[in-house]
Amino acid sequence: MSSETISKHEFEVRDLEIQKVVVFSDRAEIKRLARVQLNAGTNEVHVKNLTSSLLPDSLRVDGRGNAQIHEVQEKSQPAVHEEKDSPKVAGLRKILKEREHEMKELEERKEVLDKRIQALDKMISEVGSGVVNPPKEAGSSFALDENTLGSLEKFFEYYENTSADLRKKTRNVQEELEKAVEKTNKARNDLAQAINESYSHGWSRSAIITLESPAETEAELDIIYQVYNASWRPSYDIRVDTGATPNLKISYYGKISQSTEENWEDVPLVLTTAQPCLGGHVPELGTLEASFWRPPPPPVAQPEVFRACSFGGSNIMRKAKMAPMMAAAPAMDTVAIAEVRENTLSTEFQIARLASIPQGGSDHKVTIGIVDVIPQLVHETVPSKNTSVFLTASAVNNSVLAFLNGEASVYLNNAFVAKTNIKNVSPGERFSVSLGVDTAIKVEYKPAKKYHEQTGFINKSSTNVNEQLISVKNSRSEHPILITIKHHVPRSTDEKIKISLINPNATPYDATAADHHEESPKEGARLNSNNNLEWTVRLPGGKIENLVIKWVVEHPKEEKIEYNETF
Known part of the structure; x- marks a missing residue:
């Protein structure tokens, strides 16, 4: 078995066609298609350069063809950039090399021009020194005549023209070099940013799929994995x-x-x-025991002892392979x-x-x-x-x-x-x-009127009457409106507290008849599930409607009522 030849097939993950992307609220599932020509025997399909955003244990493979999948494993290993560069990174790396090559050529041109200027300056210096201090060796002669002056004039003219031309070329090359340095720095920064966005430095992740095929055949592999971010x-x-x-x-x-x-x-x-990401466990209920409350015993003083603290439990991340969602x-x-x-x-x-x-x-x-x-x-x-x-x-x-x-x-x-x-x-x-x-509709909320009276001879009770006036004006002269006024009507939490809505005549809330598909609001008053009044009226244009909301609260005289708004 050890001598068996294993056929290897390599793919870049970015070259595999994406069949579907399913996006969740916190991740995504990618399905790629790999078409591979399998040889008879054992085959290994290497899918290289998987994203570093890959969720652990989310990788799975489905296949079609005359072969059997034996194993799917993930592998991380050090890699050089040529093996893992994305097309974007590879393109930026190529641009950077071109920019660096251009900058190097300009530096070399500038160096040659600088040396030519230095040589020309050295020549003019030596000629000037020879004229002022002619050589005194025996047998040598130096005569400053018309021929010599003519030669010097031509040499100085040549120096002036050549020096000016060389210095102009140097300035131009210097300007080009400065621009090249800027472009090179930008290309270097762009490459660094792309590398930071594209993969973990120095590492390559791959999937190795081991298949067994009885004969040469073409197979299709669905490579499905999940990614975060x-x-x-x-x-x-x-x-x-x-x-x-x-x-x-x-x-x-x-x-x-x-x-x-x-x-x-x-x-x-x-x-x-x-x-x-959410678990599906149903919470468990313990036994709720009822007993009479007893005050706890007073604490007993204990000698101070230092004990080691132990922390129970552990944080275990459960990993599961996800089934297709579509x-x-x-x-x-x-x-x-x-x-x-x-x-x-x-x-x-x-x-x-x-x-x-x-x-x-x-x-x-x-x-x-x-x-x-x-x-x-x-x-x-x-x-x-x-x-x-x-x-x-x-x-x-x-x-x-x-x-x-x-x-x-x-x-x-x-x-x-x-x-x-x-x-x-x-x-x-x-x-x-x-x-x-809607600023054309005016509402005035008048101060509430409250009345109090006592009734009964043996079991005395208190009755509180609350009356609220709300004035509504439709400033539009031609357009009638449908307006709903929402207002509190207290709800009793004790059988000794009796509350009655006197005005308007409202339909009580009926939980059995409640329906989310009900018609839109109609004229009339009703109590909703929170016992709040919803009073809908039709108000013609240019008219004022005075609405009175009145309720009565009856309770034992010795008790005091408080009102708390809960949501």
Whole structure:
């Protein structure tokens, strides 16, 4: 067995086609395809330069073909940069070498020009010295005549022209050299930054897949792994048109960020709400025992003893291989761009178009869907807290898209209104969006009137009457509005405290009849699940409505009532 020849096949992970990217809230799952021509016997497929963002034990391999997968292992080893450079890093490294070569050539040119200038200056110095101090050796003669002067004139002219030309060339080369130094430094910094973003220095991670094939065959391997430093979150643009026929359009986006050291170019993208980081253990209940309270015994003085402290427990990270998160998605109606699949514990959005999400810290927006609904515009106010009147658009999510909790930009008649948040909204569920304060609607919260009286001869009781006047004015002369006033009505927590709402005549809250798919607010008064009054009235343009809220609290005389607001 030891003498068996093992066929090796090497792939760069970045050269393998990405079949799918599934993005979670805190990670991503990548599926790449490797096509390999296997030989008969044992084969090893080496997938080189896996990202350092790889989650431990997340790597798994599925295959198609006449072969059997025996083992999948991860390996880290020292490596030279030629083995692990990404195309971006390799390109920057090549640019740096070119810049350094250019700078070296300019330095050599400048050195040659400097030496020529030095030699010329030395020559003119020697000639000048020979004229002033002619040689005195025997047999030598020096005559400063017309011929000598003519030769000197030509030499000085040659020196002047040549020296000026050399110094001009030196200055030009110096300027080019300074620019080359700047470009070289920039290329060096760009390379260092790319190296820091692309991999761990000096190490290469790879996957080794061992297969057994009975004969030569072509096989396809799905290499699936998870990476951290990737996430997505929902985002919305909400546009409301308050024309003759109100319209509300929600553009539903997914904002994706990834710093996984990989570039996702034109990949099938899936956004999922699954959270693989959360455990699924049901909490355990102990036995709740009831006994009479007894004061604890007084503490007994103990001699001071120093003991070693032991800390129990350990932090063990459980690692699990993740199963594929996506299957074929059903067709859906025209309001959505992404295909939607509802799993037992999550929702998945299959983005309709191929997406490119480059490595880096910035967000990239993809469209999940566009939902068009006809809203009802309702004014709401909580005058005990704030006398401002807020315009709210209420509508039903008539799409197959589940809206997730996320930030939203609200536009009213093409004008930006505010930033807000959308809560989780299931398909078919009613939701509302605040459009800001309507200054044309005025609310006056009058001081409350309170009355107190005692009744009964033997069991005396106290009765407190609370009367609150709220005045609402519609300053618009032609447009009637529907306005909902929300106000406290106390809820009793003791059978001895009896509370009765005298005005208005409100429909009590019925938990069995409560339905998230109910119609939008209608005229009338009702109590909600928190026992708060919601009183909806239609107010014509230019009119004032005085609303009186009145309730009675009855309790034993000797008791004192306190009111606490809980959320």
